[in-house]
Amino acid sequence: MPCESKGPGAMAQQKPDPTQLAAVDYTPPRRGWRDLPVEFRKGTYNYAAPRRHVEYLGLPNPRDWQPHDADWQLPANWKQIILDGMKDRLDRYRSFRLFMDNCVRCGACADKCHFYLGSGDPKNTPVLRAELIRSVYRRYFTTAGRLFGPLAGARDLTEDVLKEWFYYFHQCTECRRCSVFCPYGIDTAEITMIGRELLNLVGCNIQWIIEPVSNCDRVGNHLGIQPHGFKDSLEFAADELEELTGIRIEIPINRKGAEVLLVVPSADYFGSPHYFTLLGYLMVLHEAGIDYTFSAYASEGGNFGLFASHELMKRLNGKIYAEARRLGVKWILGGECGHMWRVVHQYMDTMNGPADFLEVPVSPVTGTRFDNAASTKMVHVCEFTADLIAHGKLTLDRSRNDRWNVTFHDSCNPARAMGLYEEPRLILRSVLNQFHEMPEDTIRERTLCCGSGAGLGTDENFEMRMRGGHPRAMAVNYVRKRHGTNCVACICAVDKATLPPLLEYWVPGVDVAGVHELVGNALVMKGERPRTTDLRGEPLCGAGGSHA
Amino acid sequence: MSLVLALALYAAAASFIGGTAWRVWTWAATPEPFQIPTTSAQQRSLSGIAPSRVESPSTTLGVIGRMFLEGFLFRSLFRNTAPGRTPAGADVCPDPIFLERKALWLGAMAFHWSLLVIVVRHLRLFVEPVPRIAGVLASVDGFFQIGSPTWYATDATVVVALGYLLLRRLRDPLLRYISLPADYLAVGTLLAVAGTGIAVRYIARTDLVAVRHFTLSLAALAPSAAPPLDTWLVLHLLSVSFLLAILPFTKMIHAAGMWLSPTRNQRNDSRRRRHVNPWNAPAPIHSYEEWEDEFRDKLLAAGMPVERNALRVEGPGSDGAAEA
Numbered sequence: 001m002p003c004e005s006k007g008p009g010a011m012a013q014q015k016p017d018p019t020q021l022a023a024v025d026y027t028p029p030r031r032g033w034r035d036l037p038v039e040f041r042k043g044t045y046n047y048a049a050p051r052r053h054v055e056y057l058g059l060p061n062p063r064d065w066q067p068h069d070a071d072w073q074l075p076a077n078w079k080q081i082i083l084d085g086m087k088d089r090l091d092r093y094r095s096f097r098l099f100m101d102n103c104v105r106c107g108a109c110a111d112k113c114h115f116y117l118g119s120g121d122p123k124n125t126p127v128l129r130a131e132l133i134r135s136v137y138r139r140y141f142t143t144a145g146r147l148f149g150p151l152a153g154a155r156d157l158t159e160d161v162l163k164e165w166f167y168y169f170h171q172c173t174e175c176r177r178c179s180v181f182c183p184y185g186i187d188t189a190e191i192t193m194i195g196r197e198l199l200n201l202v203g204c205n206i207q208w209i210i211e212p213v214s215n216c217d218r219v220g221n222h223l224g225i226q227p228h229g230f231k232d233s234l235e236f237a238a239d240e241l242e243e244l245t246g247i248r249i250e251i252p253i254n255r256k257g258a259e260v261l262l263v264v265p266s267a268d269y270f271g272s273p274h275y276f277t278l279l280g281y282l283m284v285l286h287e288a289g290i291d292y293t294f295s296a297y298a299s300e301g302g303n304f305g306l307f308a309s310h311e312l313m314k315r316l317n318g319k320i321y322a323e324a325r326r327l328g329v330k331w332i333l334g335g336e337c338g339h340m341w342r343v344v345h346q347y348m349d350t351m352n353g354p355a356d357f358l359e360v361p362v363s364p365v366t367g368t369r370f371d372n373a374a375s376t377k378m379v380h381v382c383e384f385t386a387d388l389i390a391h392g393k394l395t396l397d398r399s400r401n402d403r404w405n406v407t408f409h410d411s412c413n414p415a416r417a418m419g420l421y422e423e424p425r426l427i428l429r430s431v432l433n434q435f436h437e438m439p440e441d442t443i444r445e446r447t448l449c450c451g452s453g454a455g456l457g458t459d460e461n462f463e464m465r466m467r468g469g470h471p472r473a474m475a476v477n478y479v480r481k482r483h484g485t486n487c488v489a490c491i492c493a494v495d496k497a498t499l500p501p502l503l504e505y506w507v508p509g510v511d512v513a514g515v516h517e518l519v520g521n522a523l524v525m526k527g528e529r530p531r532t533t534d535l536r537g538e539p540l541c542g543a544g545g546s547h548a
Numbered sequence: 549m550s551l552v553l554a555l556a557l558y559a560a561a562a563s564f565i566g567g568t569a570w571r572v573w574t575w576a577a578t579p580e581p582f583q584i585p586t587t588s589a590q591q592r593s594l595s596g597i598a599p600s601r602v603e604s605p606s607t608t609l610g611v612i613g614r615m616f617l618e619g620f621l622f623r624s625l626f627r628n629t630a631p632g633r634t635p636a637g638a639d640v641c642p643d644p645i646f647l648e649r650k651a652l653w654l655g656a657m658a659f660h661w662s663l664l665v666i667v668v669r670h671l672r673l674f675v676e677p678v679p680r681i682a683g684v685l686a687s688v689d690g691f692f693q694i695g696s697p698t699w700y701a702t703d704a705t706v707v708v709a710l711g712y713l714l715l716r717r718l719r720d721p722l723l724r725y726i727s728l729p730a731d732y733l734a735v736g737t738l739l740a741v742a743g744t745g746i747a748v749r750y751i752a753r754t755d756l757v758a759v760r761h762f763t764l765s766l767a768a769l770a771p772s773a774a775p776p777l778d779t780w781l782v783l784h785l786l787s788v789s790f791l792l793a794i795l796p797f798t799k800m801i802h803a804a805g806m807w808l809s810p811t812r813n814q815r816n817d818s819r820r821r822r823h824v825n826p827w828n829a830p831a832p833i834h835s836y837e838e839w840e841d842e843f844r845d846k847l848l849a850a851g852m853p854v855e856r857n858a859l860r861v862e863g864p865g866s867d868g869a870a871e872a
Contacts, residue, residue: 022640028725094580102805107723153728179586183625185811228850318833349822372593376819390596419591419604441646445588477641
């Protein structure tokens, strides 16, 4: 699958030369942006959604097509559908209406976007990305636009405009970096989300969003691996842990009456290096003695629905509460994932709550009541583990991570759509001897995106991903040169899938690890046999290693 | 002529008040379905981790603090940086350079605060008796006592700030590229208002007492006195009328809109307290039963629990998980 693919063989010939990509030309084109039709250049766009998945989800206009086709086979009344859809959303989302009206084009957002920084394309500035849709809004929904047309910044909705929307709303990772800098708080993620929703109304959606959504909905995870495969994967993890620690742990699935439902992004049990993060969770939960269960039905925390429409987001997310109710758990624990936490933190309760059948989460080990999750009843695993560590409930041997010199990449959504900054840092400082922050302008609320989020992490989109991730790679290289950093820790499944190829391209020799992988390495479990390797099977080299 | 001026000013005031009310009403009447604040700092979670009360506010007081900083000190704009350019031929992965860029913030602050002071100063033309604040501001503003009549500092800063904002838009290729005619219209109108106003005071030296009689009568909705009809005053009043008339229908309405921005004026407590979406639309959720029906054989073969074991005939009442 694209998101998981390292694809060195297949990609080798197509990979553009880094020196070419690094030399970005920031001179705007001579022609005004309204008259520049979009060119679907290989490497900079995503393939269309396969017909059968569009059909399964019951979305409009299923057909076989590709963005580079001249004829997009739009419905005859596509323009009316889009305009009706805009009207509907202008009436339902204050954010959308305000953000259509309020921009003064001061340009403060322009050079904050990693896609603009990496491509130099003015339409990748947040302000112009929004103008793509604002110009249509003015033409059809404002008096000035109707009367004065282009003079009032209005333009007609044409097929070229629609193609432009498709191209540029799939060159935004909804990372919200621009919204931190905007004096009016205009959030391009909102505009991109509505833009993609409108495109979905006429069947213009991409494979790496719609197929995972369809798989998550029907089967339970983004790859469509069936329940017994899911079970095999978890059993394999138990075997691996036994080999590593000498401790046999049980991993319950669909067990009724457990206290906690554990929901993680499915990449954690099918992907690498995600898998080592899964081992880390399992070790912590075992050591803390948590009574939990996985669910094979709601086995995906990641929510690619967020990248297509509010409705698809709600459909996928609804499975988690439904399953929590069926299994009779008390609360829900969520794994390391970026957009999953955007949905859990800012949408879940509103969309699918109230979760009045659950209880306010309480850590059975420390007694901490997670009042910050009192209503949604879902706790981030970093909050949970940080609380354990803060209470001294885990024995940690930092030296087992001594082969890693680590920096922390704030994943966009836990950062700017949640405010989860210190919990992972508290954990990392407790399990590492070597930890260095990247420059201030590239972390925390100013963190730079991996360039592949929001459904864009595909092989066919390789060039655009490398461009979008370039600023992040520069920051990684900064700490690599100064501190010898060789590992980027993160708490996002998309990061774990897409940072490795990004760093291999720009900063070879830097690995990527989940925070809980590093916790798993350091965690001294009761009754464990002396460890000789870390979770990846690499020999331990620190003082705590058996062959020091 | 004074009748034309009176009509223009009345029409402008009507457009300004009616238009602004209509815009604000439209926004306010549109629901904000989700709680989507931009969390620019640490959330409130564990007791051992200090939350940021303003930049990631979990309380209404925090939100008020955040909006105050945004509205009066332009907090977000203060963050502005610009990427430094690295020389061509350097490392493909050079150090990321983000330069401080406070000029835009400074220009915006200078313009907006000057405008506010100027508007308050003008209150003495509309309100009887003159509000204390207008007098106080006027004397502070004229602190340097340069020239006769005394130059107001804000008359200079507003023009310099607007000039900077315009020049910046014209000089930066990217900014020029993204600019719309409306952007020049706004800054042009404001410059016209400021320029003619300065001319009225310092060049034409219009009889302000007579102007005050006129404007006070306008404000009292009983236009009677005729203003001294010198050219600069007429131009000033016309440009002010134009500004007021178009303001609600241009980007300048951000002055009202920014207060409603959901990424700034919402609390970051969406897991603590449930935010209700008034139109919460139902969505079909693929149920556990549908899922089990599709995979039951595989679940049984893998020894996973199921709700309904197809091998047994069960009544509707049984809900125990049956192991295969």
